[in-house]
Amino acid sequence: MGRWRAVAAxxxxxxxxxxxxxxxxxxxxxxxxxxxxxxxxxxxxxxxxFPSPISIYNNDSDSGSSDVYQNYEFGTKEEEERxxxxxxxxxxxxxxxxxxxxxxNLCNVVPPTSRSTNSIALxxxxxxxxxxxxxxxxxxSNCRFIVVFQYGSAVLFNIDDNDIESYLDIVRRHASGLLxxxxxxxxxxxxKPLLTTEMQGGPDYIVLKTLDTDSIRIIGSVxxxxxxxxxxxxxxxxxxxxxxxxxxxxxxxxxxxxxRKKLFQLVGKANSNLANVILKVGLFERSEIAWRxxxxxxxxxxxxxxxxxxxxxGNLDYKLKFVEHNIxxxxxxxxxxxxxxxxxxxxxLLTLENALSIYEIVRESTGVSL
Numbered sequence: 212m213g214r215w216r217a218v219a220a221x222x223x224x225x226x227x228x229x230x231x232x233x234x235x236x237x238x239x240x241x242x243x244x245x246x247x248x249x250x251x252x253x254x255x256x257x258x259x260x261f262p263s264p265i266s267i268y269n270n271d272s273d274s275g276s277s278d279v280y281q282n283y284e285f286g287t288k289e290e291e292e293r294x295x296x297x298x299x300x301x302x303x304x305x306x307x308x309x310x311x312x313x314x315x316n317l318c319n320v321v322p323p324t325s326r327s328t329n330s331i332a333l334x335x336x337x338x339x340x341x342x343x344x345x346x347x348x349x350x351x352s353n354c355r356f357i358v359v360f361q362y363g364s365a366v367l368f369n370i371d372d373n374d375i376e377s378y379l380d381i382v383r384r385h386a387s388g389l390l391x392x393x394x395x396x397x398x399x400x401x402x403k404p405l406l407t408t409e410m411q412g413g414p415d416y417i418v419l420k421t422l423d424t425d426s427i428r429i430i431g432s433v434x435x436x437x438x439x440x441x442x443x444x445x446x447x448x449x450x451x452x453x454x455x456x457x458x459x460x461x462x463x464x465x466x467x468x469x470x471r472k473k474l475f476q477l478v479g480k481a482n483s484n485l486a487n488v489i490l491k492v493g494l495f496e497r498s499e500i501a502w503r504x505x506x507x508x509x510x511x512x513x514x515x516x517x518x519x520x521x522x523x524x525g526n527l528d529y530k531l532k533f534v535e536h537n538i539x540x541x542x543x544x545x546x547x548x549x550x551x552x553x554x555x556x557x558x559x560l561l562t563l564e565n566a567l568s569i570y571e572i573v574r575e576s577t578g579v580s581l
Contacts, residue, residue, distance in 0.1 A: 295416070296369045298398040300434040301379065302442045304363040305388035312359060312385040321356075321424055325499035329491075330435075332428060333357045333381075351422050357382070358431030362491040363390075364439050366431035368400070396438050400430065409506040412513055419510070425500050429507050432498055433514040439492045440523055443484050447530045450481055454537040467541070474541055481534045485527075494524055 309331050313320055321332040335355040356368040357378055365382045367375060383389065399416035411418040419426055454477075461467045488494055501511040515521065 294401050294403070296400045296402070296422070298400055298430065298434065299367045299370070299375065300396040300398065300431075300438040301365045301367070302363055302394035302435075302438045303365060303379065303382065303390055304386035305390075306386070307359055307361055307363055307365075307382065308385040308387070309359065309361050312382070315385070316381065324425055324428070327499060329361045329493065330428070330432065331359055332424065332431070333359070334424075335378075351424065351427070356424075356427050356431075358428060358435065360432075360435045360439075362435075362439055362487065363388070364435030366434050368427055368431075390442075394438050394442050396434065396441070398430075398434060400426075410510055410513065412517065417510070417513070417517075425504075425507055426510060429498060429500055429510050430514065433511065433518060433520070436492050436494055437518040437520060437523075440488060440494065440520065440527070443488050443492075444523065444527050444530075446484050447481070447527055447534070450477065450484075450534050451530050453477070454534060457541075458537070467544070469541065469545075471545060474538065474545065477534075478538055481531055481538070485531055488524065488527065494520065 313331055319333040321334050355370050358366045401418045402422040403418055406420040409420050501508040
């Protein structure tokens with residue numbers, strides 16, 4: 212009914228305009244007796260020959276609901292949840308043999324797109340057939356991925372909670388230095404092809420226009436570094452707490468008891484944590500994938516800011532400086548103790564030498580008198 216009303220109104224308007232053109236130019240159009248009423252009827256709404264996504268007559272039965280058009284661009288909540296891909300990052304060991312893992316899972320290895328050798332990506336398809344007639348975006352959204360890093364992190368994409376342990380066992384078979392308490396972090400990725408920009412951030416998730424294997428590698432690299440940094444920060448926190456206990460004991464007793472070997476162990480632990488963060492984790496190394504294309508660089512920078520990687524490393528460095536300051540202080544105290552011991556030894560030897568000299572003098576004087 213709404214469309215027929217619009218057509219009838221358009222025809223009536225055209226007839227009135229044509230009749231007004233035939234009037235004398237000196238005559239005012241507004242004085243025409245038929246135009247005054249029609250103009251008041253038509254001036255409230257203008258009609259277009261092009262269809263509008265929103266119905267003009269909301270009460271008509273054939274106009275449709277406006278919710279359909281509202282959901283066309285943004286999607287319903289069910290669609291939002293359906294497009295959500297869970298991402299789980301784990302730090303489970305201090306080292307992983309990537310070559311052995313690649314050899315055992317050769318059919319699942321994703322061909323590398325960079326020269327980086329500290330990680331590999333494994334792809335597990337939900338289709339049992341070996342032939343896939345689909346593009347990359349479809350295969351990514353329907354497959355499961357694991358990005359494994361040499362320093363001990365593993366990032367799982369699109370894997371259900373019930374299947375996580377079976378996939379982690381694949382990593383554990385090639386891991387050394389397994390941790391008693393595994394570190395874990397959750398994230399999510401959403402793919403929206405209609406997104407106007409390449410990416411958009413959200414609370415605990417990121418929205419991408421296109422999800423491909425390079426995007427998975429970029430997301431996995433930042434999440435893997437973040438969860439590894441979390442582990443090393445916890446190790447440094449234990450060092451800080453240990454030195455805090457030593458300082459509290461010194462405050463009460465005025466001295467401290469620590470073997471030199473124990474101090475050297477603390478020094479080695481602090482230095483190894485800093486070296487692992489910088490060298491093994493590669494916290495400040497630029498990703499080659501992000502270097503080549505701007506959209507991947509944007510994802511990389513956003514995730515680093517989202518996880519506050521630089522700020523957390525700054526806190527780690529500050530704590531290590533506190534540990535280093537305490538180590539230098541304790542080394543000086545131990546060195547002073549050792550110096551004091553050597554001084555007392557020298558005093559004892561000098562005293563013994565003087566006593567022997569006095570004894571010789573007394574014996575010689577006694578012999579002469581006899």
